[in-house]
Amino acid sequence: MLENIKLIAQRIKELREISEISVEEAAKELKIDVEKYKQYETGEVDIPVSFLYEIAGKFNVELTALLTGEEPRLQRFSVVRNGKGLSIERRKEYKYQDLAFNFINKKSEIFVVAVDPAKEEKNVNKYSHPGQEFNYILEGQMKFYFQDKEVILNPGDSVYFNSGYEHAMSALGDKQLKFLAVIFNN
Numbered sequence: 001m002l003e004n005i006k007l008i009a010q011r012i013k014e015l016r017e018i019s020e021i022s023v024e025e026a027a028k029e030l031k032i033d034v035e036k037y038k039q040y041e042t043g044e045v046d047i048p049v050s051f052l053y054e055i056a057g058k059f060n061v062e063l064t065a066l067l068t069g070e071e072p073r074l075q076r077f078s079v080v081r082n083g084k085g086l087s088i089e090r091r092k093e094y095k096y097q098d099l100a101f102n103f104i105n106k107k108s109e110i111f112v113v114a115v116d117p118a119k120e121e122k123n124v125n126k127y128s129h130p131g132q133e134f135n136y137i138l139e140g141q142m143k144f145y146f147q148d149k150e151v152i153l154n155p156g157d158s159v160y161f162n163s164g165y166e167h168a169m170s171a172l173g174d175k176q177l178k179f180l181a182v183i184f185n186n
Contacts, residue, residue: 008052009043011066015059016041030054049088049096050129050163053109053183057130063109064101071104078103085112093125093170096181108184112138115177118170126166132184133163140177143170 016026027037030051039045056063064072067088078100085097088111095114100106117140124145135144135158142153145168146161152172153159161167163183171177 005046006043007069008047008066009041011069012047012055013041015055015061019059026058029058048127049094050127053129053131057185062104062106064098067098068101072102072106074103075105106185108182111181111183113169113177113179113181115140115142115169115171115179117172117174117176124168124170126168128166129163129183131163132161133167134158134160134180134182134184135169136180138178138180140175141172142177142179143172145169 016023021029023037023041024034027034030037032051036045040047040051052066053063056066062072064070064086067086080099080101083097085099086101088096088098093115097112097114099110099112100108113135126145135142135153137153137155137157139155141155142157144151144153144159145166147165147167151159169177169179
């Protein structure tokens, strides 16, 4: 996984350099600390999917291109067989499977997300990213964190929210949580 992070970091740096934008300018536009941005570009730290999503939007490239180095090619329809989505492991707590990775000019990003149950309840890392998000619970039980609110969701439940606000998801109980996540581009 570390090698994969380095390749993604290299693609981010190349996009910035091709666009003739300084590290400082990019960090300011993306509203993150310059040092954190430098760490992302060197691959020193894991890069959150929310940041990759923002970078893809900023440089007008598909998220798939950042993740794999290849542009998606399908434009009429795309079939992804069960378990065959593009596997993305960007954060230790979430495992993403991209279900629309090979479709060009998407209006949304669609993932099945798996979250292993926590051995103990701890501080949850909340993230934010531009757009809106829809989550539909497939298996297990989710604790959904939105700013200072916490909501329990069960299979068949869903939540739609402004993802520009800090949010997180965790698995409750001893079963893995699986949910469908749809992130709508601005």
